[in-house]
Each structure stands twice: as structure tokens, then as C-alpha cells.
Amino acid sequence: MATGQVTGTITLDIRAVVEPDAGIGVQIGTDGSGNPIFEDNEITVDGELDLTGGPDSVGIVAFEDFDPSSDEVITNVVITFLDQPNAGFVVIGGINNGDGSWVVPAGDIDQIRIIAPPNFVGSAQIEIAGEVQDLSDDGDTSAIVIVTDVITVNFSQGDFNKFAGEIVVDDSVVVLGTEDTQVELGDYLLQIVQVDTASGDQGDDEFSLVIDASLLPPGASISGMEFNFTTGQYQLKAPVNPDGTVDLTGVTLNLPQDFAGDFLLEVRYVNTDIVSGDTNQVTDSIPVRISPVVDTPSSNISVVDTQGLDANRQPVSESGEPEVIVSGTAYEDGLITLDLGGVVGDISTTEEEGLETFTQVIITVADPATGSLVDADGNLVNSITITDASQLSAVQFQPAEDYSGTVELLLNADVQDLAVFDETPGAATETDTANVSGSTSFEIIAVNDQVEFIGTDVPIVQFEDSSEIILGDFRCRPGY
Incomplete structure (x- = not known):
């Protein structure tokens, strides 16, 4: 048996992954060693579950990070009221989807406060779902992983008389656009929808725009909105101005490549009184017309x-x-x-x-x-x-x-x-x-033309050692 030694360099690329045995939940403190403590039991509050981490807070929404060598961070949170979707719970810091779920963008996770509706006394099953990513040691981040946890919260809410303003829609507005150009949808929405101010109920209102990605034309998308990864919907919230208008500037409709024609854009408007949890919502079909533009052939x-x-x-x-x-x-x-x-x-x-x-x-x-x-x-x-x-x-x-x-x-x-x-x-x-x-x-491609030889058919005879050969009447006529 022959043996030999081989030398060289092996490059190892160790990819970051989110720890599969870790989870998301409500962190209520740390132990003596500084390790996080997560609440595993039912949580009992009065009318509000404060998850801001402040002095009166129960705790914070956190990911149980078992990988101290790199940061595993929550990039988005969705809070869903599993058994009370229509009760009127409010999530401060979140965007109301109108179906019992609220999207909380990464920048607002430390602002979460869950407020029970008026006179609500009882428990609620609340799912906390988070998109988590390992930032790795060398910047080669991991794939995003969705982790979930369900907590039970007992509320005892008092009474208060607050209502969400009615939503007013102008269905005569047609959104116009041009092929292969982003449509500034937010500018049109300012003309299409507002909140009625006649009753004066708009003071504590927060307006949400919801667009289901599956109802968009194939190849279309929305920019300027958060994405609810549990429902597949785009969402955005905005305060209601004193005159009832809602500024949704920055929301754009990205058209499919080379699309020209028309379609109905299905949207949902949700107006929420963030004190009482009272909501009003309207489903709307916005007509969209896109003019054609000739592309270079x-x-x-x-x-x-x-x-x-x-x-x-x-x-x-x-x-x-x-x-x-x-x-x-x-x-x-x-x-x-x-x-x-x-x-x-x-x-x-x-x-x-x-x-x-x-x-x-x-x-x-x-x-x-x-x-x-x-x-x-x-x-x-x-x-x-x-x-x-x-x-x-x-x-x-x-x-x-x-x-x-x-x-x-x-x-x-x-x-x-x-x-x-x-x-x-x-x-x-x-x-x-x-x-x-x-x-x-x-x-x-050039082709050699046929050549025609014209001359005697008698053999040409000449003697050895002659200084010249006489060809006689011999001519060549090439083709043209």
C-alpha cells in the first residue's frame, strides 16, 4: 500500500442559522446570572398589558437567544387574538389588520401595549409571531425564521365611551398610471378616503390601510407598507387629521412588467379608536387604469x-x-x-x-x-x-x-x-x-464560378530537354 501527504487550504463557510430550540415570548426579567426569564403562566392585568419594558410594564416581547456568539433579532411581530378576533382589542405600536391581527414593525416592538375593549372581563388567547434572523459573526446573515408563542392574558377592563369615526369613501376617483411607471397610490388615496368629523369621534383614531397581496394582478406589488407575514397582506397605519384626512403619502403601486390595461384594486380601510378599541372598516374596489407605452422593438x-x-x-x-x-x-x-x-x-x-x-x-x-x-x-x-x-x-x-x-x-x-x-x-x-x-x-458567402476551358483536343507533344513548351491555341474563360 502506497501512502502520501497532501497539503493545501480548505475554506469553511459556516452559515448562520436561527437556533431551532429557541422561542419567542414575554420576557419578565433576568435571573441572578443575567439569563432571561420568560413568563410561562397566565398573565393577569387590569385593562392593559404593557410590554414596553417601562416601570409599569409586565415585560417585553423577546426572542430566547441560545447563541451568545451572534445577535438573533426580531425583525417583525404579528399579534393575533385567537379567540377574540372581533372583541375590539387594541395594540398600541401595531397596525390593525381588521381581522384580529396586528402587525408591529421592528422599530415599534418596544412600544407594544395591548388594551382590552370597554367592560371586557375575562381571558384572551394571544399569539405572538415573530420573524427572527441571526445577524452572524461576519455579516453573512441567516434566513428569516418565523417563531410563535401563545400567551393567556386575563383582563379586567372598565367602561369608557369612545367611538371610532365613520369612514367616508369617494368611489368616483379613478387611479391613473402609465405602463412601467410606479403609481403614487397614496396621493390618490388622499382623494378617495377620509374619516367623518361630524360626530367629533376622530380625535383618538388611527387609520389602517390593508391590501391583500394575493388579490393584486400577477407581478404587482406594494411599496411603502409593512407586510403581515401571517396573513400575506400589506398594512400601513396613519393618524387621522383634525379635518378627517389621512396622509398615506409614500404608498406606491408597482405594476407588472409591460402591463397596460385596467383592474380593480381591492383594499380594506380600518379606523380604530385606540382608547376604546372601537373600529369601523370598509372594503373598497379602486378602479385603476394604466395607459400603454410602446417599448423599443x-x-x-x-x-x-x-x-x-x-x-x-x-x-x-x-x-x-x-x-x-x-x-x-x-x-x-x-x-x-x-x-x-x-x-x-x-x-x-x-x-x-x-x-x-x-x-x-x-x-x-x-x-x-x-x-x-x-x-x-x-x-x-x-x-x-x-x-x-x-x-x-x-x-x-x-x-x-x-x-x-x-x-x-x-x-x-x-x-x-x-x-x-x-x-x-x-x-x-x-x-x-x-x-x-x-x-x-x-x-x-462567395462561390467560385465554373471555369470553361477552350482549346485543342490533340495531345501536346514536346521533346525532353526542350527549353519551352508550346501550348498552341489554349484559352481559359472563367464564369462571371
């Missing part, structure tokens, strides 16, 4: 075949030999079929999403000395006009006699983007048009 020329030549690449009209069609290569003196590969710049495939088409393409030979195009009647011309885009895959070119080399074609195209609107008020269709110009080229 492209052309990728390729040779389909060369016709009219025999096996020796000579014109059959001269050789009388059978035709041999050659695919993929353009040869001198042959009839060349080209695929101009006209491709619109828009990926949409239906008029409901905005469909781009070539309405006209003009093809011109840049240098007539290189050859001619063949029109529909078989005539040799310098320019042709195509109105059926499918014909771009079968453009014929006849090179000038004996020409080989580069052929440049000039292209001038009219492109139309047509969008159909069938879900919103207004015109049924809208179009955008553009004219674009460019050029493309291809190569013609």
Missing part, C-alpha cells in the same frame, strides 16, 4: 435558406442541374430568404395587458449595388413595405450578380401598443404608437 436577422443553386452552388438556370436548397447560409447568386426576427419590446400577450404589434415595416436595401429585395409579385425592388408581421420571417433577397460580402438593410417600423379597458369607466381602448428606425446586416 428589436430585430435579429437570420438566413433561412438559399434557393436556385445546384450541388456545386452554381445557378441552376445556367447549369441545368437539380436545385439543392441550402439552409442557414446565404450564397452568391442564389435567392436568399431572410428572417428579420422582428420582436416587439413588450412581453404582454393579450390586449387586456397591452398588446404591441408592428403595423408597418419598411425594408430598404442600403446599397442597391449589393442586390434587390423581391416583392410579393416577384419583382426586384429596392424597398418593400410589410403590414403583416408574420411576413418578416420570409423576406427574399436577390444578390447582384457575383456579389459576395455584407448586405445592409435599413428598417423603419411603426409600432402600436393597444390596451383594452373592460373593468373601469372611460374609453374602452387606448393606444400608443411610435416610429423607430434602424439597420441590420447579413453576409453573403
Whole structure:
């Protein structure tokens, strides 16, 4: 048995992970060694569960970190009232989803206060779900992991007479946008929704906007809002101004690529009195119309075949030999079929999403000395006009006699983007048009023409050691 020694360097990449045996919960203090203590029993309070960590607080929402070598942090929290979704609990620091769940952004986790509704005496099962990430020792952070815990809280709330203001919606507003451009949805919402101030109930109100990601058009998303990872919804809260308006500036609708057309944006408005927990909510369908914009098309020329030549690449009209069609290569003196590969710049495939088409393409030979195009009647011309885009895959070119080399074609195209609107008020269709110009080229391969020898058919005889050979009447006539 032979042995040897191998030396080298092994690089180990130790990836951070969130400790699988750790959990989230309410930390109520630390033990003598500084280790966190988590509440495992029922929690009893009056009307409010304070989780801010302040002097009167029960504790804080924390992750039980078993990895002292790196920080494992909570990036988002969702608080859900499992058995009391409609009771009217309020989570200060959270965003009301309107279904018994509240999203708490990372920056507000130390502001959590859970307030029971008026006259609520009893227990509530409250789920605390958190997105947790290990920040690692070298900055190579771990994947986000969702951890949950359920706590039981006994409340004894008193009475108070506070109500949330009524939500007023203007359903005549249509959101307008342009293809491939973010829509400033927040600016439109300022016109669409506000809180009624007639009763004066808006003073303690907090307004929430909720958009279900699954109801957006495929490829669309929302920016400027928090995401509730337990419900798959975007959420944002804002105070209600004294005049009832709600500033949702910064909320943007990110459209699917190349989308033009219309759709109804399903949203939910939730107005919550953060003192009493009283809520009002309204579901709304906002009409959205997106105007089309023509994208820059492209052309990728390729040779389909060369016709009219025999096996020796000579014109059959001269050789009388059978035709041999050659695919993929353009040869001198042959009839060349080209695929101009006209491709619109828009990926949409239906008029409901905005469909781009070539309405006209003009093809011109840049240098007539290189050859001619063949029109529909078989005539040799310098320019042709195509109105059926499918014909771009079968453009014929006849090179000038004996020409080989580069052929440049000039292209001038009219492109139309047509969008159909069938879900919103207004015109049924809208179009955008553009004219674009460019050029493309291809190569013609040279072919040696047939050579014809003319001369005597009598053998030429000469003697050994002669100083010259007399060829007599011998001539060579090459092809043209």
C-alpha cells in the first residue's frame, strides 16, 4: 500500500442559522446570572398589558437567544387574538389588520401595549409571531425564521365611551398610471378616503390601510407598507387629521412588467379608536387604469435558406442541374430568404395587458449595388413595405450578380401598443404608437464560378530537354 501527504487550504463557510430550540415570548426579567426569564403562566392585568419594558410594564416581547456568539433579532411581530378576533382589542405600536391581527414593525416592538375593549372581563388567547434572523459573526446573515408563542392574558377592563369615526369613501376617483411607471397610490388615496368629523369621534383614531397581496394582478406589488407575514397582506397605519384626512403619502403601486390595461384594486380601510378599541372598516374596489407605452422593438436577422443553386452552388438556370436548397447560409447568386426576427419590446400577450404589434415595416436595401429585395409579385425592388408581421420571417433577397460580402438593410417600423379597458369607466381602448428606425446586416458567402476551358483536343507533344513548351491555341474563360 502506497501512502502520501497532501497539503493545501480548505475554506469553511459556516452559515448562520436561527437556533431551532429557541422561542419567542414575554420576557419578565433576568435571573441572578443575567439569563432571561420568560413568563410561562397566565398573565393577569387590569385593562392593559404593557410590554414596553417601562416601570409599569409586565415585560417585553423577546426572542430566547441560545447563541451568545451572534445577535438573533426580531425583525417583525404579528399579534393575533385567537379567540377574540372581533372583541375590539387594541395594540398600541401595531397596525390593525381588521381581522384580529396586528402587525408591529421592528422599530415599534418596544412600544407594544395591548388594551382590552370597554367592560371586557375575562381571558384572551394571544399569539405572538415573530420573524427572527441571526445577524452572524461576519455579516453573512441567516434566513428569516418565523417563531410563535401563545400567551393567556386575563383582563379586567372598565367602561369608557369612545367611538371610532365613520369612514367616508369617494368611489368616483379613478387611479391613473402609465405602463412601467410606479403609481403614487397614496396621493390618490388622499382623494378617495377620509374619516367623518361630524360626530367629533376622530380625535383618538388611527387609520389602517390593508391590501391583500394575493388579490393584486400577477407581478404587482406594494411599496411603502409593512407586510403581515401571517396573513400575506400589506398594512400601513396613519393618524387621522383634525379635518378627517389621512396622509398615506409614500404608498406606491408597482405594476407588472409591460402591463397596460385596467383592474380593480381591492383594499380594506380600518379606523380604530385606540382608547376604546372601537373600529369601523370598509372594503373598497379602486378602479385603476394604466395607459400603454410602446417599448423599443428589436430585430435579429437570420438566413433561412438559399434557393436556385445546384450541388456545386452554381445557378441552376445556367447549369441545368437539380436545385439543392441550402439552409442557414446565404450564397452568391442564389435567392436568399431572410428572417428579420422582428420582436416587439413588450412581453404582454393579450390586449387586456397591452398588446404591441408592428403595423408597418419598411425594408430598404442600403446599397442597391449589393442586390434587390423581391416583392410579393416577384419583382426586384429596392424597398418593400410589410403590414403583416408574420411576413418578416420570409423576406427574399436577390444578390447582384457575383456579389459576395455584407448586405445592409435599413428598417423603419411603426409600432402600436393597444390596451383594452373592460373593468373601469372611460374609453374602452387606448393606444400608443411610435416610429423607430434602424439597420441590420447579413453576409453573403462567395462561390467560385465554373471555369470553361477552350482549346485543342490533340495531345501536346514536346521533346525532353526542350527549353519551352508550346501550348498552341489554349484559352481559359472563367464564369462571371
